[in-house]
Amino acid sequence: MKALVLRLDAPLLSFGTVMVDQHGFIDRFPGTAMLTGLIANALGWRHGDFGLLQRLQDRIRFAARWDVRPQPIVDYHTVDLGQGKMRHPGWTTRGWPEHRAGGQDARFGIHQRYRHYWADGLMTCVLTLTGADAPDLDAVLAALRRPARPLFLGRKTCLPARPLLDPEMPVAEGESLLEILRRVPVWDRQGCPVAQAGKREACWPPEAEAGACGEIRRVYDLRDWANQLPAGSRQRVDGLIGDGES
Secondary structure (H helix, E strand, C coil): CEEEEEEEEEEEECCECCCECCEECECCCCCHHHHHHHHHHHHCCCCCCHHHHHHHHHHEEEEEEEEECCEEEEEEEEEECCCHHHCCCEECCCCCEECCCCCHHHHHCEEEEEEEEEEEEEEEEEEEECCCCCCCHHHHHHHHHCCCCCCCCCCCCCCCCCCCECCCCCEEECCCHHHHHHHCCCECCCCCECCCCCCEEEEECCCCCCCCCCEEEEECCCEECCCCEECCCEEEEEEEECHHHC
């Protein structure tokens, strides 16, 4: 098996999960839909490329590890719906004007938003594609080296602090994603290999390795790209790797 070795390093990272009211919560690890969007953006695809996006999402498999543990932060901001530019009905794609429903506060009040982020973390991710469809790993590798558009890690405010591909080993091989992840050196904050890495939080597919110890969880990180809605779930193993893992 071949896999791309990605180093996800940014002042802020956002691995979006199920949103509750005005709270934009995050998962501990990236979602399949997020990685689909990241690769598609690098390839220059558009939101309207539903079939391409859905097929790419179906093919993505990955494992990830926190090399530098992040700190959680919450960004609080408000949206003043009473501004002149936002008080009037907007035209819909169906050809008639529409305004927000509800009472005075819902239509013209100040809405509060809480957006959650991981701050100052560094993650290693190994990613492969199943099947023989296009794009293949070589095409994705080339796109990540010279992306068609600026890339971001979750929300558009989460700009990478370094190139996404590992500078020494952008492609690695192994029997499984978990084996590949174990062999990729752990980095410190400056991007240097750590001699005594210790245990690190990680996630991997359930089929990665029968003897690996971890907790199987159901995560809701898939997307219905044709309808632009979060939809679907999969199983993921969360655990610790490194130092014997006993």
